[in-house]
Amino acid sequence: MPVQQLCTVASMTQLDASTWWMVLEAGKLVEQRGLRGGQFLHIKCGDGQLLRRPISVAVTGWDEPEDLVTLIFEVRGEGTRWLSQRKVGDKLDVLGPLGNGFDVSREGRYLLVGGGIGVPPLIEYGEALKWPRVAVLGFRTKDKAFPAVTSRFEEHCEQTFICTNDGTLGRHGLVDDQVRDILAKDKNFTAILACGPRPMLKSVAKAAAEFGVPCQVSMEERMGCGVGACLVCATPMKDGTMKHVCKDGPVFNAEEVDWDA
Numbered sequence: 001m002p003v004q005q006l007c008t009v010a011s012m013t014q015l016d017a018s019t020w021w022m023v024l025e026a027g028k029l030v031e032q033r034g035l036r037g038g039q040f041l042h043i044k045c046g047d048g049q050l051l052r053r054p055i056s057v058a059v060t061g062w063d064e065p066e067d068l069v070t071l072i073f074e075v076r077g078e079g080t081r082w083l084s085q086r087k088v089g090d091k092l093d094v095l096g097p098l099g100n101g102f103d104v105s106r107e108g109r110y111l112l113v114g115g116g117i118g119v120p121p122l123i124e125y126g127e128a129l130k131w132p133r134v135a136v137l138g139f140r141t142k143d144k145a146f147p148a149v150t151s152r153f154e155e156h157c158e159q160t161f162i163c164t165n166d167g168t169l170g171r172h173g174l175v176d177d178q179v180r181d182i183l184a185k186d187k188n189f190t191a192i193l194a195c196g197p198r199p200m201l202k203s204v205a206k207a208a209a210e211f212g213v214p215c216q217v218s219m220e221e222r223m224g225c226g227v228g229a230c231l232v233c234a235t236p237m238k239d240g241t242m243k244h245v246c247k248d249g250p251v252f253n254a255e256e257v258d259w260d261a
Contacts, residue, residue, distance in 0.1 A: 001033075002033075002042075002095055002096055002097060002098050002227065003029075003033065003095070003096070004093070004094070004095045005026075005027055005029075005094060006091045006092065006093060006094070007024040007025060007026045007027070007069075007091070007092050007094045008024065008025040008066075008089065008090070008091055008092075009022065009023075009024060009025075009086050009087065009088050009089060009090045009091075009092065010023040010024060010025050010068060010088065011023040011088060012086060012087065012088060013148075014084075015072075015146045015148065016143065016144070016146070018074050018075045019072065019073070019074050019075075019117075019144075019146070020072070020073055020074075020075070020083075020084045021070065021071075021072050021148065022070070022071045022072075022073070022083075022086070023068055023069070023070050023071075024041075024068070024069045024070075024071065024092065024094070025066040025067070025068065026066060026067045026068065026069040026094070026096075027066055027067065028066070028067055029060075029067055029069065029096060029097060030060040030061065030062055030067035030068075030069065031062050031067055033096075033097050034097065035057060035060050035067075035069065035096060035097040036057065036060050036097075036101050036124060037057050037058060037059060037060060037101060037121055037122070037123060037124025037125060038056070038057065038099075038100075038101030038102050038121045038122075038124070038125070038195070038218060038250075038251060039056075039057050039096070039097045039098060039099045039100065039101050040054045040055060040056045040057060040096070040098050040099050040226075040246075040250065041054070041055055041057065041069070041071070041094050041095065041096040041097070041098065042054050042055075042094070042095040042096060042098055042223075042226035043055055043083065043092055043093070043094050043095075044092070044093035044094075045078075045079035045080065045082045045083050046078075046079070046082040048078075049078065049079045049082065051079075051223075051224055052095065052226060053079040053080060053083065054098070054223045054226055054246070055071045055073050055083075056071070056072075056073075056117075056120060056121040056195075056218075056250075057069055057070070057071060057097075057121065057124075058070045058071060058072045058120035058121060058123045058124065059123050059124050059127070060124060070123075071120075072117070072120035072149070073117070074117050095226060095227075098226055098227065098246060098247075099245075099246060099247070099249060099250045099251075100248075100249060100250070100251050101251060102125060102193045102216050102218070102251050103191075103216065103251070104125065104129055104131065104191075104193070106190050106191070107131060107190070108131055108189070108190025108191075109131060109132045109133065109134075109188060109189050109190055110125070110129060110131055110132070110133040110134075110189060110190055110191055110192075110193055111133070111134050111135075111136070111179070111182065111183075111189045111191075111192045111193070111213070112125055112126055112133055112134070112135040112136070112153070112157070112192075112193050112194075113135075113136045113138075113175055113179055113192055113193065113194040113195075113196070113200075113204050114135070114136070114137050114138065114175075114194070114195050114196055115137075115138040115139075115175055115195070115196025115197055115200040116138065116139060116140065116144070116196055116197065117196075118194075118195035118196030118197065118200070118218065118220070119137050119138075119139075119149060119195070119196075120149065121195045121218060122135070122153075122193065122195055123149065123152055123153070125193060126152060126153040126156055126157055127152055127153075127155075127156045128156075131190070132158055133156075133157050133158065134157055134158050134159045134160075134161075134182065134189075135153040135157045135159070135160045135161065136160075136161045136163065136175050136178050136179055136182070137150060137153060137160065137161070137162050137163070137175070138162075138163045138164070138165075138174060138175035138178075138196070138200065139162070139163070139164050139165070139169070140164065140165045140166070141164055141165065141166050141168050141169075142164055142166075142168035142169035143168075144164075145162055145164065145169050145170075150162060161178050161182070163175050163177075163178050174200065174203070175196075175200060175204065176200065176203035176204050176206075176207055179192070179204055179207050179208075180207050183207060183208075183211040183213060184211075187211045187212065187213055189213050190214070191213065191214040191215065191216055192204065192208050192213055192214070192215040192216070192254075193216050193218075194215060194216070194217045194218065194254075195217070195218035196218075196220075197220065198219070198220065201217045201218075201219070201254070202259045204217070204254075205217060205254035205255075205257070205259065206259075208254060209254070209255065214253070215253070215254035215255075216251050216252070216253060216254065217251065217252055217253075217254045217257065218249070218250045218251045219235060219245045219249050219250050219251075219252060219257075220245075220250070221233040221235060221245040221250075223245065223246050225246070226246045227246065227247060228244040228246055228247030228248070231244075233245040233246050235249075235257070235261075236257075236258040236261035237252075237256050237257060237258055238255070238256060238257065238258045239256075
């Protein structure tokens with residue numbers, strides 16, 4: 001059950017002109033409420049913004065006297081611009097935990113696939129997942145592949161593959177090509193966990209289906225209420241129903257989603 005509370009900004013680090021690494025003191029949202037990577041917090045971004053902003057959780061940790069929660073976000077509008085201007089010690093009005101993270105209850109081996117700002121929600125799975133894992137991380141260019149992020153996968157995963165759209169770092173191209181190459185050689189994965197823009201998720205889901213590997217996708221959609229009461233983030237399923245990304249997701253089984261809607 002989500003709760004509304006004030007969280008204190010513990011640290012703010014600017015990664016580039018538009019990307020920020022924020023750590024919050026979050027009461028006992030982790031220890032008592034079960035907040036984990038892949039879920040999100042709905043944050044009130046100033047008195048002038050009617051709607052809260054959903055920010056995905058990258059890393060959680062028990063701490064004293066309060067749990068620590070890491071959020072990595074890009075400035076995309078007035079709300080996130082306001083959020084980027086917060087200082088250490090500032091208080092934020094937060095609603096959470098919200099949404100469902102990835103299901104990693106099955107023992108086995110996992111393939112983590114992230115694209116752009118979809119990489120941070122996978123950090124906790126790259127670091128703390130007790131099963132073996134391989135990571136494929138995609139970025140527009142080398143400057144967006146922040147070492148503070150990529151190093152955490154490289155340290156804990158069996159292998160970490162980096163792709164950039166312009167070829168300035170790692171493989172030149174999109175992550176789905178790398179995913180196909182990996183699965184063609186070894187499809188012994190319990191599941192693929194993917195987070196990123198919809199076109200990337202659609203391509204990764206298609207590759208997973210072709211190789212017979214279960215795939216979970218974390219969907220990105222605009223949100224209004226964050227608790228399933230409005231229809232802003234409704235997304236069509238193959239069975240003809242509509243599900244809310246905020247309440248039923250953001251993680252879905254890829255075969256459930258109507259990718260052509």
